[in-house]
Amino acid sequence: MGISELWSQLGSIMASIMFVYAMYEQFFPYHLRGYVKKYTHKFTGLMYPYVQISFSEFSGERLKKSEAYTWIQTYLSANSSKRAKRLKAEVVKDSNTPLVLSMDDNEEITDEYEGVKLWWSSTYTVPKSQSISWFPHSDEKRFLTLTFHKRYRDLITSSYIQHVLNEGKAISIQNRTLKLYTNNPSNDWYGYKRTKWSHITFEHPARFDTLAMDPKKKEEIVNDLVKFRSGKEYYAKIGKAWKRGYLLFGPPGTGKSSMIAAMANFMNYDVYDLELTAVKENTELRKLLIETSSKSIIVIEDIDCSIDLTGQRKKKKEKEKDEDEEQQQPKNPVKKAEEEEKKESKVTLSGLLNFIDGIWSACGGERIIIFTTNFVEKLDPALIRRGRMDKHIEMSYCGFEAFKILAKNYLDVVDESHSLFPKIEKLLGETNMTPADVAENLMPKSLVEDSDTCLKNLVESLEEAKKKAEEEAKKKAEEEKVKVENEKEELAKVEEVNANEKSVEGVKENGTIH
Numbered sequence: 001m002g003i004s005e006l007w008s009q010l011g012s013i014m015a016s017i018m019f020v021y022a023m024y025e026q027f028f029p030y031h032l033r034g035y036v037k038k039y040t041h042k043f044t045g046l047m048y049p050y051v052q053i054s055f056s057e058f059s060g061e062r063l064k065k066s067e068a069y070t071w072i073q074t075y076l077s078a079n080s081s082k083r084a085k086r087l088k089a090e091v092v093k094d095s096n097t098p099l100v101l102s103m104d105d106n107e108e109i110t111d112e113y114e115g116v117k118l119w120w121s122s123t124y125t126v127p128k129s130q131s132i133s134w135f136p137h138s139d140e141k142r143f144l145t146l147t148f149h150k151r152y153r154d155l156i157t158s159s160y161i162q163h164v165l166n167e168g169k170a171i172s173i174q175n176r177t178l179k180l181y182t183n184n185p186s187n188d189w190y191g192y193k194r195t196k197w198s199h200i201t202f203e204h205p206a207r208f209d210t211l212a213m214d215p216k217k218k219e220e221i222v223n224d225l226v227k228f229r230s231g232k233e234y235y236a237k238i239g240k241a242w243k244r245g246y247l248l249f250g251p252p253g254t255g256k257s258s259m260i261a262a263m264a265n266f267m268n269y270d271v272y273d274l275e276l277t278a279v280k281e282n283t284e285l286r287k288l289l290i291e292t293s294s295k296s297i298i299v300i301e302d303i304d305c306s307i308d309l310t311g312q313r314k315k316k317k318e319k320e321k322d323e324d325e326e327q328q329q330p331k332n333p334v335k336k337a338e339e340e341e342k343k344e345s346k347v348t349l350s351g352l353l354n355f356i357d358g359i360w361s362a363c364g365g366e367r368i369i370i371f372t373t374n375f376v377e378k379l380d381p382a383l384i385r386r387g388r389m390d391k392h393i394e395m396s397y398c399g400f401e402a403f404k405i406l407a408k409n410y411l412d413v414v415d416e417s418h419s420l421f422p423k424i425e426k427l428l429g430e431t432n433m434t435p436a437d438v439a440e441n442l443m444p445k446s447l448v449e450d451s452d453t454c455l456k457n458l459v460e461s462l463e464e465a466k467k468k469a470e471e472e473a474k475k476k477a478e479e480e481k482v483k484v485e486n487e488k489e490e491l492a493k494v495e496e497v498n499a500n501e502k503s504v505e506g507v508k509e510n511g512t513i514h
């Protein structure tokens with residue numbers, strides 16, 4: 001038989017199989033298919049000497065991507081690129097292995113363990129409903145299926161699978177690049193992207209070495225983080241979820257965001273930057289939380305501005321006052337639209353508290369939650385009580401110790417006997433300058449500026465800031481003086497009027513006017 005004849009025979013066999021399958025799908029009663037499947041499996045089971053184990057991409061009703069699936073996929077990627085014929089390629093920027101090759105959908109490869117041959121296949125099932133859509137269907141499923149001879153059941157289930165998971169996890173950690181996530185608006189969750197978080201590679205260069213702050217305070221924070229990282233058993237022993245909350249507060253430019261980046265780099269944790277205004281309600285908040293991985297930092301920046309949490313507790317009177325004011329003075333339409341948008345978010349204080357330490361917050365473990373704010377006094381005490389925000393860290397204006405770190409980092413000046421240092425120390429004690437401003441002054445503005453010039457620039461800026469602060473203080477004192485004098489005058493006038501009224505009443509009571 002020639003090749004072409006063989007092909008045509010094969011073609012007709014395939015066509016017949018497809019025809020039978022189509023007839024089965026079309027006409028065989030749906031409720032009887034379960035029985036057919038069951039008995040077909042039973043029958044083939046007698047003849048078929050292999051065992052199959054499937055690992056699904058999602059666990060727990062599609063709530064979360066299965067870690068086992070990810071690790072097996074990583075293990076197979078490391079092995080499959082040499083053997084599989086159809087591969088998927090993904091370019092991962094700045095990773096240790098920039099081009100990641102993995103087994104394509106519906107492809108199979110073999111593996112060997114202690115002389116035993118096994119097969120891994122990747123299955124992709126399309127949805128049953130035939131509706132046409134641009135977006136992936138929510139019932140799409142991916143599996144990795146392991147097939148092996150039933151003779152090796154014990155070996156495979158007791159040791160091979162664990163070996164694959166361990167190897168995959170180790171490779172994942174080795175190839176890991178930190179990621180910076182941001183939450184997608186919930187309208188996109190079921191659309192084309194179908195993800196709640198989008199990410200890019202986290203590349204912030206801040207480290208604890210580069211952070212300008214009191215060294216003792218810095219050491220305390222580093223020790224706290226180290227203790228947290230190795231605290232798995234301890235947290236289990238005391239019955240607390242393995243997570244820790246930090247509240248970073250202080251004026252703008254004092255290094256709160258830099259501190260978060262330094263923490264992420266130090267801990268080797270991913271960062272989830274949660275934009276609360278894009279979250280419509282508490283249930284969405286919970287779904288976002290479940291999709292975060294362990295070994296991560298969840299950040300809510302400027303918590304006082306992100307959402308009107310205190311609004312829920314506004315007294316009725318205040319609300320009425322606001323409404324009255326609005327009636328008298330209609331708001332600028334842009335501002336009004338912004339406020340309306342904020343109002344659309346129905347995340348409440350209790351929803352946020354639940355997010356931080358409700359039952360769901362324990363899923364996954366090993367997580368740090370950080371809030372930042374410029375105005376700590378504006379926050380609801382319930383939100384920042386110890387236990388929720390375990391450690392409160394004040395990021396303050398630049399002191400001399402912090403300045404020395406900046407001088408070392410920006411100018412390589414480590415000599416503390418530098419002639420300008422005492423002057424700078426005195427000026428820093430007398431003025432409030434943020435580390436961001438000090439750093440800006442220390443940065444050479446041209447190629448010819450040396451460290452001495454930069455330090456002189458800083459001294460000038462500090463003196464200017466001091467002068468400005470003094471002038472402002474003087475102006476304020478004068479305004480205060482004028483205010484007090486005005487109040488005194490007002491009081492004197494009122495007293496004079498009262499005295500006059502009293503004397504008129506006295507005359508009336510005596511009854512006669514001469």
Ligand SMILES: Nc1ncnc2c1ncn2[C@@H]1O[C@H](COP(=O)(O)OP(=O)(O)OP(=O)(O)O)[C@@H](O)[C@H]1O
Pocket residue numbers: 210211212213250251252253254255256257258259374395435436437439
């Ligand atoms: N403590 C610091 N140590 C080193 N650099 C700092 C420090 N504080 C600020 N800077 C510098 O100033 C810039 C701004 O700082 P950062 O964004 O961390 O301030 P922030 O406190 O988060 O401000 P905001 O409240 O406005 O968000 C940083 O990029 C960094 O270069």
Ligand SMILES: [Mg+2]
Pocket residue numbers: 256257258301372
């Ligand atoms: Mg910031």
